[in-house]
Amino acid sequence: MKAIVLRTYGSPDDLAITEIDKPVPGDDEVLVRVRATSVQPYDWHHMRGEPYIARLMPGSLGLRGPKIGILGADLAGQVEAVGKDVTGFGPGDEVFAQSNQGGFAEYACVRESDLAPKPGNLSFEQAAAVPMAANTALMGLCDQGRLQAGQRVLVNGASGGVGTFAVQIARALGAEVTAVCGARNVDLVKSLGATEVIDYTTEDFTRNGQRHDLLLDIAGGHSGSACRRALTRKGTYVAIGGPPGRWLQPAGHVFAAVASSPFVSQRMVMTDVVTCGQKRQNLLTLTRLIEDGEITPIIDRTYPFEEIPAAVRYQEEGHVVGKVVITVR
Structure with a gap:
């Protein structure tokens, strides 16, 4: 499958599409065919390994190199396969998730507790703008x-x-x-x-x-x-x-x-959204608000998967209105 693999800290110019093996879901995980993801400050902070002080603190920035292999904290797509302990989802289900990593790829493994059914009134691109x-x-x-x-x-x-x-x-x-x-x-x-x-x-x-x-x-x-x-x-x-x-x-x-x-x-x-232990519950709450017409994602720009470096560069400029979304399909 195609993915943006983060092997070292750097700039958007260092982000390149790589062919890697499709992941296999663990017992409590869901394999999702990613249809859309989004870009946010979380991604470029991890891309650059900044601020440097965060490398010395517990978290997802490594001291000498990134702990996260594939960026993309948000994703929306369809269930491809499930682990043996997963009971709430099956192949073909449309879902969205905050997984904190993995969205910059054609497939991603997500814990069942980190995803929820996609809001019925949103496209995959709109849904990918929501989670984090x-x-x-x-x-x-x-x-x-x-x-x-x-x-x-x-x-x-x-x-x-x-x-x-x-x-x-x-x-x-x-x-x-x-x-x-x-x-x-x-x-x-x-x-x-x-x-x-x-x-x-x-x-x-x-x-x-x-x-x-x-x-x-x-x-x-x-x-x-x-x-x-x-x-x-x-x-x-x-x-x-x-x-x-x-x-x-x-x-x-x-x-x-x-x-x-x-x-x-x-x-x-x-607020620490990365370590939040109730992601699925919060996604369900947000879904109710979305389907009731109370909230709507605002999307500034949409980029194709091949232009993720340009999308990250635009996000990094700091003038985004709403979200920047990536279409993966």
């Missing part, structure tokens, strides 16, 4: 953010992959949403359900006097202490991302904010 970004938004709002209907939520970085889902999910759960993005994306974010949209190039949301019960910080750009000015006294700050960097960022931004939590009245927490 939407799961991050859902966890940030509900698990870490403890969102309640009627609360005021601010989403900083509302036009990206996680942000476009966060605005829609927060609105669907009954929140009043303020979104922060660039001027060119104001109309889009309003259409997703934001009550108010702040253009970060002309207004600083940390200094406009508004207070929110929950702040999802996807874009970074302001320190955790500055973001506290935009929270109520008992509000919650959820760190999801931050400005990229070779050595420390965005990890430094996230950890610095969380480290302040014991010393302030607000809750300062982070």
Whole structure:
């Protein structure tokens, strides 16, 4: 089968299509014929092995080389075969998954606990745009953010992959949403359900006097202490991302904010979607919202499988609106 095999850290120019053997599913795994996948910051961080500090920490970045052999955290496709302990899926079923790796290939083995039936009203390309970004938004709002209907939520970085889902999910759960993005994306974010949209190039949301019960910080750009000015006294700050960097960022931004939590009245927490133990449950929750018409994936560009290096390069530029999707078939 064809796959993009990551043998060493590097740039998009180092990503090349390779012929390898089709994987064989383990006892609790499903072999999926991948029809579509997506590209996100998670992929290029692992491609480059950055930030360097993360190589010294427990996780999926190896010290001298990548631990992940095939990138692509999201995938959508059809079940080809199942392991002997799999009971919920059979050949031909249409599924989508957050597997954290394997999507940049024609076939991928996924644990049964990491996938769910594909939403019936989405194409494979649309479904592949959902898992990691939407799961991050859902966890940030509900698990870490403890969102309640009627609360005021601010989403900083509302036009990206996680942000476009966060605005829609927060609105669907009954929140009043303020979104922060660039001027060119104001109309889009309003259409997703934001009550108010702040253009970060002309207004600083940390200094406009508004207070929110929950702040999802996807874009970074302001320190955790500055973001506290935009929270109520008992509000919650959820760190999801931050400005990229070779050595420390965005990890430094996230950890610095969380480290302040014991010393302030607000809750300062982070979201870790990679180690999430309820991926299937969350995918089922997202499916209900999708099939009810509450959330829709926003796709910026779609690339064919052969142009994955170009797709990663575009994602790395940092101007993607919604998601970048790869058609594998």
